[in-house]
Amino acid sequence: MTVPNSQTIPRPGSRVAVVVHAPDPISRAGAESQLKQCPGVEVLPEREARPGVIALLLADAVDATVTGALRRLVRGGETRVVLVVDQIREGELLDAVECGVGTILWRREATAERLGRAVLAASRGEGDLPADLLGRLITQMGRLQRSVQGLPGFSPPGVSERECDVLRLIAEGWDTAEIAAKLSYSERTVKNVLHGLTTRLQLRNRAHAVAYAMREGCI
Numbered sequence: 311m312t313v314p315n316s317q318t319i320p321r322p323g324s325r326v327a328v329v330v331h332a333p334d335p336i337s338r339a340g341a342e343s344q345l346k347q348c349p350g351v352e353v354l355p356e357r358e359a360r361p362g363v364i365a366l367l368l369a370d371a372v373d374a375t376v377t378g379a380l381r382r383l384v385r386g387g388e389t390r391v392v393l394v395v396d397q398i399r400e401g402e403l404l405d406a407v408e409c410g411v412g413t414i415l416w417r418r419e420a421t422a423e424r425l426g427r428a429v430l431a432a433s434r435g436e437g438d439l440p441a442d443l444l445g446r447l448i449t450q451m452g453r454l455q456r457s458v459q460g461l462p463g464f465s466p467p468g469v470s471e472r473e474c475d476v477l478r479l480i481a482e483g484w485d486t487a488e489i490a491a492k493l494s495y496s497e498r499t500v501k502n503v504l505h506g507l508t509t510r511l512q513l514r515n516r517a518h519a520v521a522y523a524m525r526e527g528c529i
Contacts, residue, residue, distance in 0.1 A: 325352040326433040328392075329359040331379065332368040341368060341394070341425070348426030364432050366392045366425070368417070372402035377409060384410035390432040394420050403443060412437025412515030435501070436485055437516040469528045473507045476500055477523040480516055 328351055332338035338356075345353045345366070354363060365383045369376045372395060383389050392413045393406055406414065413432045415424060419440070431438050469477070479489045490497045504516065513519045 325350050326364060326429055327352045327354050327362075328364040328366055328429050329354050329356055330366045330368070331356065331359075331383075333370070337368050341366060341420075344420070344422040344425050345429065347422040348429070351426055351429055361389055363389065364392060364429050365389055366394065366429065368394050370396045372398050372406050377402075377405050380406060380409040380411060390435070392425075392428045392432050394425075398443070407514055407518050407521075410514050412439075412517050414439050414443055416440060431485070434486065435516075439517045469507065469511075469523055469526065473503055474523065474528045476503050477507075477520055477528065481520045481524065 328345060330338050330341045330345070330353065332341060342353050345351050359365065367376070367379060367383065372380075372393075380391060380393070383391050390413075391409075391411050392415065393411050394415045394417050396417050398406070398414070403414075412435075413428050415428055415438075428438055475493055476489055479492060484492065486497050486500050489495070490500045493500070495503075504519065507513070508515070508519055511519070511522060513522055
């Protein structure tokens with residue numbers, strides 16, 4: 311995860327631009343129709359995709375083609391992706407997170423309201439995973455952790471008490487403003503805490519950070 315920049319933070323009164331990437335015209339039209347119902351969201355044609363515009367990618371599953379598309383979309387760290395899928399296996403989930411995807415929705419749950427919330431959360435740099443996917447991510451990362459714990463010189467980096475407090479609230483579904491109010495921090499402080507943690511531990515986004523903290527027993 312990176313600290314949101316001016317390209318991805320919507321200004322007061324502005325709308326968040328999103329481009330739908332879909333495998334077929336009917337799926338694209340359906341998603342665009344849903345998004346056009348969402349306040350604060352502006353749907354752009356695919357030809358206007360550019361860094362700073364949220365990318366909403368529809369897929370049946372996360373195969374090599376989809377993984378390649380995700381890497382192209384997030385290249386340079388200036389585009390945030392909302393991934394909407396029918397199914398995803400544990401290994402594919404980890405691939406998506408490592409590509410930089412912080413927001414994933416099941417297609418069966420992708421109502422207009424849910425899509426709108428996901429796009430706005432992505433624009434603020436706030437990831438969102440369904441509870442069942444977060445649990446699967448934690449399991450997968452735990453397996454990877456156990457596979458390297460026996461390597462010479464392995465020592466898991468620690469997480470500070472303040473970082474744990476922030477991650478615990480993220481895991482409970484609180485957004486940046488709510489976390490700041492709860493802990494009596496500024497929103498900038500919360501973002502800086504997350505940026506410092508994800509940079510130090512080479513984590514890609516909030517979902518990755520929460521999974522790491524839960525696996526390590528920090529929360």
